[in-house]
Amino acid sequence: MKKIALILLLVLQAFTPLTFADASADLMQSYRRLLPLEGGSNFRDVGGYKTEDGHTVTRGVIFRSGAMTSLTQADMEYLDQFDFQTIVDFRSSEERQLFPNQWAAHSDIDVVDRDYSLVASMKSSGDAKDMMKNMGEVYPRLLGNIEPQLQTLVTRLLDGKTPLVFNCSAGQDRTGTTAALLLTVLGVSKDTIIEDYLLSTDFRQTANEQGGVDLVKAAETNEFAKMMLRFSEGHEGPSRPNSLLTPEGRPFLDFTLEWIDAEYGSVEAYFERQLGFSAADIEKLRAMYRH
Template sequence: MENNALMERVLPLEGVYNFRDMGGLKTRDGRKVKKGLLFRSAELTRMTSSDKKSLRPLNLKLIYDYRDREEAEKNPDPQIGNERHERVAVNGEDKTTARDEWDPETFYKTFTPEKFAQVYKAMPIRNASYQRLMHLFANPEKNVPLLHHCAGGRDRTGVGAMLLLRTLGVSFESIMDDYLLSNRTLVAYHEEMFEEAAHYVSGAQLKRFEKGFILNEQYLDASIDSIFNTYGKFGNYLEKEFGITREVRTRIKDFCLE
């Protein structure tokens, strides 16, 4: 899909970065993901009343939050309409899976693309958050339309989006294009991150962080490779990690594709 067509799926909200409809992407069987069913975004806490008004017609059934308790208490999710809210932390409630990664000082001072790729490598395997997400996705009649999000809507949400879209049969190439779109939708968010980083690192170290923190293919590839190295095929992964059999996958596709 052309970059401009990808950008058309971004909803221009006042208080939320990177809110977009995951619909419109073509699948390998010639269908495409229906619009108005799957949404992704950055954190929702600064959503304005005007934003809420424009989102209510989406009739969301579920908002799924990948953040940990500390993040969610600091920046709570608002209620938009009648949707349910669930939160299961991708990195563990106490950040166990990437503890030193999330202490700001350590994160900025020790950041390398290789280290960040390791976080991506670990994310999709035996992760309680994605297991819960996919359990909910296996019942689309009950849980869709859904919105899933983290803080920036790029890393944890990027992996979640890859799982949802690949389950629907979207090619990895299209998934990667969609993932990298966050570099365009998060320019202001990245600037805020770089300003914060400047409190901890400077000069060449800051430049290295700025260059390495922007999303690139290496990161999502680490998640995808991890799945194939562990399970051989994506279908095996769906079945063993999430209990999503071929029959269940077909039912999800029939609900979400046109």
């Protein structure tokens, strides 16, 4: 009788749906850092890194990405398993118009964005080639462009509106800077943060970032498309990801971190004095997003 009961129990277990915890564990095992998306570019988990005081940044709650304009139906169904609550889109008005995020509308996720012109803010840096030489000026300016969204992002994290993903077009400059700031306040070492920043060159899929848009035609009405064409001069098709290093081997991110240290003394002080978050808020972030 006991044997029959055991067999029945095993049969029932085999056909019992996965619990939420089981499903979440299975989902976490579906990727190491970069999510397996057909139409994604640089969509990855910010978590998993060790902190300098012996903690680990929690996986599965904070993500970063490039433009999500090419996500397939299968991609959207995969991402919906995470039950994302917030998308923070750092892109300018021109970028969002050119490469819309269909997943956000499809899944009815709360989107944080802001109308501004990236092209206008970059004009004083000269042409595309000059811009690449002037990253010491460009990178701190990028931070100024995204500060309103950055404030909202941190507020959403404090309110537990997660999982959350933040993105720009390539997922490396504005997004890379944001990831670096968050990882810094969570206690990750600078060496690890720089390593994470440089992964974008490996993880980007530039064709997916452009979503099959005809840039030549789009450039008739869209200034960001014109800028992209200038960057791609001499290349056929989507360009390869550009290096995030100066010719001397210095990561562009260094310029922003150096500027923050010079102006505020530390990233934590920048969060407090410029973004308006208290030391208690920073401690709350650490308590919520690391273990």
